[in-house]
Amino acid sequence: MESKYLEMINEVLEVEDRTITMEDVFRDFEEWDSLAHLSLIAEVDDTYNVVIEDNVFKQLKTLQELFDEIQKRINA
Amino acid sequence: MSNISFKNIGISGMSAAVPKNTIDNYNYTEFFPKEDVKEIVDKIGIKERRFAPDGMCASDLCFAAAEQLINDLNIEKEEIDLLVFVSQTPDYRMPATSITLQHRLGLGKNVAAFDISLGCSAFVYGLSIVYGLMQTGGFRKALLLDGETRSRIYSPKDRKTAFLFGDGGVAAIIEQNEKFGECYFSLNSDGSLADLIKIDAGGYRTPSSIDTLTEKVVDDYGNIRTDEHGYMNGADVFNFVLKEIPKNFKSVLALSNNTNETIDFNIFHQANAYMNSYLAKKLKLDKTRVPSCIEQFGNTSSVSIPLTIVSQLQNQLQGSKKMMLCGFGVGMSWATAQIKFEDCFISDLVEI
Numbered sequence: 001m002e003s004k005y006l007e008m009i010n011e012v013l014e015v016e017d018r019t020i021t022m023e024d025v026f027r028d029f030e031e032w033d034s035l036a037h038l039s040l041i042a043e044v045d046d047t048y049n050v051v052i053e054d055n056v057f058k059q060l061k062t063l064q065e066l067f068d069e070i071q072k073r074i075n076a
Numbered sequence: 077m078s079n080i081s082f083k084n085i086g087i088s089g090m091s092a093a094v095p096k097n098t099i100d101n102y103n104y105t106e107f108f109p110k111e112d113v114k115e116i117v118d119k120i121g122i123k124e125r126r127f128a129p130d131g132m133c134a135s136d137l138c139f140a141a142a143e144q145l146i147n148d149l150n151i152e153k154e155e156i157d158l159l160v161f162v163s164q165t166p167d168y169r170m171p172a173t174s175i176t177l178q179h180r181l182g183l184g185k186n187v188a189a190f191d192i193s194l195g196c197s198a199f200v201y202g203l204s205i206v207y208g209l210m211q212t213g214g215f216r217k218a219l220l221l222d223g224e225t226r227s228r229i230y231s232p233k234d235r236k237t238a239f240l241f242g243d244g245g246v247a248a249i250i251e252q253n254e255k256f257g258e259c260y261f262s263l264n265s266d267g268s269l270a271d272l273i274k275i276d277a278g279g280y281r282t283p284s285s286i287d288t289l290t291e292k293v294v295d296d297y298g299n300i301r302t303d304e305h306g307y308m309n310g311a312d313v314f315n316f317v318l319k320e321i322p323k324n325f326k327s328v329l330a331l332s333n334n335t336n337e338t339i340d341f342n343i344f345h346q347a348n349a350y351m352n353s354y355l356a357k358k359l360k361l362d363k364t365r366v367p368s369c370i371e372q373f374g375n376t377s378s379v380s381i382p383l384t385i386v387s388q389l390q391n392q393l394q395g396s397k398k399m400m401l402c403g404f405g406v407g408m409s410w411a412t413a414q415i416k417f418e419d420c421f422i423s424d425l426v427e428i
Binding site for chain 1 (some may be wrong): 115116121230236309312314315318319337351354358
C-alpha cells in the first residue's frame, strides 16, 4: 500500500535524485509548486477516487498525513 | 439536476471574432523571472492570447461576428426576432448590452433582447434558454451572441491568473427545423463555491473605492492584485471539476442514449490544456474528437466552446454531427448539452 503510494508521489512530483519517505514534508520539495499540486490532485483522484478539499489539504504536511487522509476517505 | 430536452431546434450557422492584438505568452510580462514564465506557459499549454485594445468591448467583437454571419448566410435582418447577449463584461451597468446591439445591428423593434450574466457555463446555458424560447414557435430566427474581454479582469502581477485569459466574441443563428431532432441539456449551480472564482469589489456589495483600487500583496507567493481584479483558487476549481464534470457529462450522454462512440465531437470549456487532457483521459475520449483552441486563444470564458467550434471545426461539419458541449466555471455553474449539427455553416474567423 505504502510503497505504491510513494511510487505515485515520486512520479507526480518527478523526484529523480533521491528516495522520498513518509516523513517528508512535501511542500518543502524543490519540485513542489502550484502545478505539481494540480497533478497530485488529479493523480489522487485517479488512483484512489478521492478528492480532498483545499482547506483540508492545506493542513496536511507530511506524506504520511496525506496518506492517512486518503485512507480515511477510502474507508469512510 | 435539471435535465431538459427540446425538439427540432438547432444552430444553423456560427461565427467568431477575435482582436488582432496577439500576446506571446512567453513574453507577456517582465514581472516574473523568465524561467518561471516558461514553466507556467508550458504546463498550461497557452502559447498565445488575443487582447482587445483600449476601447474595444465584448459587444464590438460580437457585433463583428454577427455582421459576418448575417452576410455569409444572407439572412434578412427582419427575420431575427430574438437577440440574447451572454457576457460578464458588458458595455455598461445599464442598459443591457443586447439592446444596444439590437440597434447597432439594425434589427427591428419587435426583437426580444436581454443579457445573461454567467461565466464559463454561459454558452450552454444561453443555448438552452434560446432553444426554449424558440420551442414556443413565436420566433423565426434567434441570434445568440457571446463575448468576453476577460483579459481586463485579472492582474498581470498575480501568477495564478496572469497567463490564462483572452478575449473573443461569437455569434450563432438558431432556427426551428425538423432535421435537428431531439437535444438534451443539464443545467447546474453550486453557490456554496462562489468564492472559488470571484471579483470581490466594484459591484453593489462592496462598491468601488480608492481602497478597492489599491494593489495589495495577497499571498505568501507575493502575488499582487486589487480587490477589483478577479482571483481564482485553482486547486479547489480543479477539485470541483473532477467531482462534478465527468459525472455530469456521463449523465447527459446516457440521457441522450449516446455513447462515446456515437458522438462526433466533444467540446469542453477551454480552461487550460492540463485540465482538458485530464478530462479526456478520465472520460476515455478519443483525442481526435476533442478539439481545442487553448494554445492559440487561452481561456476566453464562455466564448471558448463556440470559439473552439469556429476555429477548429470549420471544414469538419458537413452532414449530420452529434456534439457534446460542456461548460463549467465561475459561480460555480456548469452545464452540458448534447445537440446535433446539420450542415452547420461556419464563417471564416474575423480579426479586428
